[in-house]
Amino acid sequence: xxxxxxxxxxxxxxxxxxxxxxxxxxxxxxxxxxxxxxxxxxxxxxxxxxxxxxxxxxxxxxxxxxxxxxxxxxxxxxxxxxxxxxxxxxxxxxxxxxxxxxxxxxxxxxxxxxxxxxxxxxxxxxxxxxxxxxxxxxxxxxxxxxxxxxxxxxxxxxxxxxxxxxxxxxxxxxxxxxxxxxxxxxxxxxxxxxxxxxxxxxxxxxxxxxxxxxxxxxxxxxxxxxxxxxxxxxxxxxxxxxxxxxxxxxxxxxxxxxxxxxxxxxxxxxxxxxxxxxxxxxxxxxxxxxxxxxxxxxxxxxxxxxxxxxxxxxxxxxxxxxxxxxxxxxxxxxxxxxxxxxxxxxxxxxxxxxxxxxxxxxxxxxxxxxxxxxxxxxxxxxxxxxxxxxxxxxxxxxxxxx
Amino acid sequence: xxxxxxxxxxxxxxxxxxxxxxxxxxxxxxxxxxxxxxxxxxxxxxxxxxxxxxxxxxxxxxxxxxxxxxxxxxxxxxxxxxxxxxxxxxxxxxxxxxxxxxxxxxxxxxxxxxxxxxxxxxxxxxxxxxxxxxxxxxxxxxxxxxxxxxxxxxxxxxxxxxxxxxxxxxxxxxxxxxxxxxxxxxxxxxxxxxxxxxxxxxxxxxxxxxxxxxxxxxxxxxxxxxxxxxxxxxxxxxxxxxxxxxxxxxxxxxxxxxxxxxxxxxxxxxxxxxxxxxxxxxxxxxxxxxxxxxxxxxxxxxxxxxxxxxxxxxxxxxxxxxxxxxxxxxxxxxxxx
Numbered sequence: 001x002x003x004x005x006x007x008x009x010x011x012x013x014x015x016x017x018x019x020x021x022x023x024x025x026x027x028x029x030x031x032x033x034x035x036x037x038x039x040x041x042x043x044x045x046x047x048x049x050x051x052x053x054x055x056x057x058x059x060x061x062x063x064x065x066x067x068x069x070x071x072x073x074x075x076x077x078x079x080x081x082x083x084x085x086x087x088x089x090x091x092x093x094x095x096x097x098x099x100x101x102x103x104x105x106x107x108x109x110x111x112x113x114x115x116x117x118x119x120x121x122x123x124x125x126x127x128x129x130x131x132x133x134x135x136x137x138x139x140x141x142x143x144x145x146x147x148x149x150x151x152x153x154x155x156x157x158x159x160x161x162x163x164x165x166x167x168x169x170x171x172x173x174x175x176x177x178x179x180x181x182x183x184x185x186x187x188x189x190x191x192x193x194x195x196x197x198x199x200x201x202x203x204x205x206x207x208x209x210x211x212x213x214x215x216x217x218x219x220x221x222x223x224x225x226x227x228x229x230x231x232x233x234x235x236x237x238x239x240x241x242x243x244x245x246x247x248x249x250x251x252x253x254x255x256x257x258x259x260x261x262x263x264x265x266x267x268x269x270x271x272x273x274x275x276x277x278x279x280x281x282x283x284x285x286x287x288x289x290x291x292x293x294x295x296x297x298x299x300x301x302x303x304x305x306x307x308x309x310x311x312x313x314x315x316x317x318x319x320x321x322x323x324x325x326x327x328x329x330x331x332x333x334x335x336x337x338x339x340x341x342x343x344x345x346x347x348x349x350x351x352x353x354x355x356x357x358x359x360x361x362x363x364x365x366x367x368x369x370x371x372x373x374x375x376x377x378x379x380x381x382x383x384x385x386x387x388x389x390x391x392x393x394x395x396x397x398x399x400x401x402x
Numbered sequence: 403x404x405x406x407x408x409x410x411x412x413x414x415x416x417x418x419x420x421x422x423x424x425x426x427x428x429x430x431x432x433x434x435x436x437x438x439x440x441x442x443x444x445x446x447x448x449x450x451x452x453x454x455x456x457x458x459x460x461x462x463x464x465x466x467x468x469x470x471x472x473x474x475x476x477x478x479x480x481x482x483x484x485x486x487x488x489x490x491x492x493x494x495x496x497x498x499x500x501x502x503x504x505x506x507x508x509x510x511x512x513x514x515x516x517x518x519x520x521x522x523x524x525x526x527x528x529x530x531x532x533x534x535x536x537x538x539x540x541x542x543x544x545x546x547x548x549x550x551x552x553x554x555x556x557x558x559x560x561x562x563x564x565x566x567x568x569x570x571x572x573x574x575x576x577x578x579x580x581x582x583x584x585x586x587x588x589x590x591x592x593x594x595x596x597x598x599x600x601x602x603x604x605x606x607x608x609x610x611x612x613x614x615x616x617x618x619x620x621x622x623x624x625x626x627x628x629x630x631x632x633x634x635x636x637x638x639x640x641x642x643x644x645x646x647x648x649x650x651x652x653x654x655x656x657x658x659x660x661x662x663x664x665x666x667x668x669x670x671x672x673x674x675x676x677x678x679x680x681x682x683x684x685x686x687x688x689x690x691x692x693x694x695x696x697x698x699x700x701x702x703x704x705x706x707x708x709x710x711x712x713x714x715x716x717x718x719x720x721x722x723x724x725x726x727x728x729x730x731x732x733x734x735x736x737x738x739x
Binding site for chain 1: 410411412415547548549550551552553630634635659663664665666667669671672674677678680681684685688689
């Protein structure tokens with residue numbers, strides 16, 4: 001039980017941190033109030049969420065077909081598409097495209113986090129800049145994200161001021177406006193110096209090969225628009241059949257991520273091109289001339305076979321459940337593995353295949369069920385947790401769960 | 403349980419599971435010791451409708467002292483795994499460490515079972531005829547399900563059903579939310595032709611309350627804490643509130659958000675307190691704070707686990723002005739039974 005002992009120590013250290021508790025309780029309060037307002041203002045969201053649940057249920061059942069379709073569409077758009085069976089395959093494809101000695105600007109990606117993408121690129125002699133403010137803080141702190149949409153949720157402004165003071169060599173006060181401006185200054189030129197921009201994606205339409213990017217900071221627009229090459233790593237569970245369905249998934253995602261509407265939603269389907277001179281199509285006008293999309297399986301198609309645990313693949317990654325979890329409220333992402341809280345246990349088992357960690361996380365869940373009340377696609381986490389515990393207790397191999 | 407399972411299941415839960423399997427109660431007490439609370443109530447043992455008391459209330463004092471032991475250990479350098487592991491191991495050798503400790507710290511009596519006595523008086527006062535199986539009452543085994551021991555759970559479910567049928571039971575009035583959910587929703591999945599009607603105490607009370615005059619001895623502000631199993635599993639959110647609202651003298655005050663299906667768990671769910679005793683206490687304090695903020699003088703809840711947690715929360719907060727009572731106790735006072 002050594003993993004459990006270490007894990008429990010981490011969780012308890014987090015639970016004893018007064019600063020973290022303050023940061024989290026502020027975040028929970030504002031999440032609930034923002035989301036309630038957003039849902040009140042756009043009440044159709046609730047019905048749309050039910051539709052999205054059906055869209056996801058169906059799409060998860062036909063991931064393999066959808067990925068073929070999306071690859072064809074992207075190739076037709078003159079992008080390049082790849083299917084990575086495993087995390088290792090994904091890393092190899094990316095290394096093949098990136099090479100070494102490159103400057104990379106990167107948008108926040110939980111899928112990247114899942115396979116240790118940044119570390120991998122750095123090990124191969126590349127310089128990687130996380131451009132999402134929260135993720136930038138995490139990178140500089142040498143920490144790991146503690147929430148899927150707000151990775152630095154556990155870091156109070158005083159700690160950010162201290163960190164940025166160290167980076168800039170100036171004595172910066174804990175003034176949030178100033179700290180944001182500092183990050184902007186530190187990253188501004190990197191977008192235009194970068195050889196490659198990298199990102200994840202929130203949802204993918206298989207028919208047109210269109211990827212949706214939801215954000216507020218504008219860092220994804222710059223990372224995916226300014227450098228000459230854009231590489232996307234996306235999990236196969238993000239695929240839905242059509243552009244119209246993808247839009248619905250996106251709207252429900254941002255609304256349950258507590259936004260009436262985000263500042264930016266980008267739709268990208270291929271490389272930048274122009275036909276303005278003699279109608280000759282030329283690639284790389286103002287945006288990237290190369291557009292690569294890697295669809296990663298890494299256990300997802302196997303997970304989709306399990307009648308109960310497949311629900312984990314419906315997750316839109318809005319992060320709503322985390323704000324409702326009483327344990328997350330005192331431990332943040334320490335209750336979890338690569339993904340967090342109850343649903344994180346299923347990802348630990350099926351995707352990261354870390355049985356002991358999965359057990360530790362699974363037995364941390366209260367099975368209280370409030371996450372399910374919040375979830376736009378009604379993922380029954382208590383049901384998944386009990387099933388996962390059964391598989392662990394019966395010594396089933398994880399996956400293919402036999 | 404296989405050895406591999408025991409490696410992955412935290413020791414606290416292995417201990418509970420062993421108790422259920424070997425002694426038919428979560429604490430591993432000897433047969434019938436849970437039934438003492440009903441000794442002077444003269445309830446018939448054989449009846450078509452039975453009151454199912456469950457482990458939670460019947461073993462409250464034992465559970466409280468065990469939890470106090472593990473919490474203390476969990477905060478020390480040793481951690482809770484050691485005593486839980488040792489407790490399980492020693493039991494096999496015939497030494498009951500937790501039991502010995504319990505005898506030292508238990509203040510005597512079984513005050514935790516008061517809600518059961520009150521529930522019986524309330525049902526009786528409403529003219530409901532029912533029996534109580536006492537030392538024949540089986541453990542529903544719900545925790546086996548939550549621990550992930552489905553084979554053991556299914557075996558226990560068969561035994562429970564067989565026993566209840568052989569005793570001629572047709573209807574069950576449950577009071578512990580988890581037992582009620584197990585008997586109503588989980589056991590039927592493991593037993594073909596399951597035909598027992600299961601109702602929860604609050605449903606039965608509401609059905610029979612009629613226009614009866616209910617008055618609390620004094621004017622009081624009360625808040626209600628939903629147990630996870632009662633609200634989110636059994637969907638009994640309005641029933642307890644309707645009962646409370648029907649009692650004159652009681653003003654129900656509630657948090658804006660954390661009530662009903664959005665109620666915050668007390669931190670005692672699914673055996674959690676046996677794995678993370680200290681964290682469980684932190685969650686208890688957090689939930690208690692939310693409830694105290696309503697300005698209520700009494701926190702009413704309806705689950706033995708929640709009662710223990712919230713009482714401990716008040717103790718940790720050093721708040722002696724607020725009391726935790728079970729809905730059954732409130733009803734008994736309002737009916738003067």
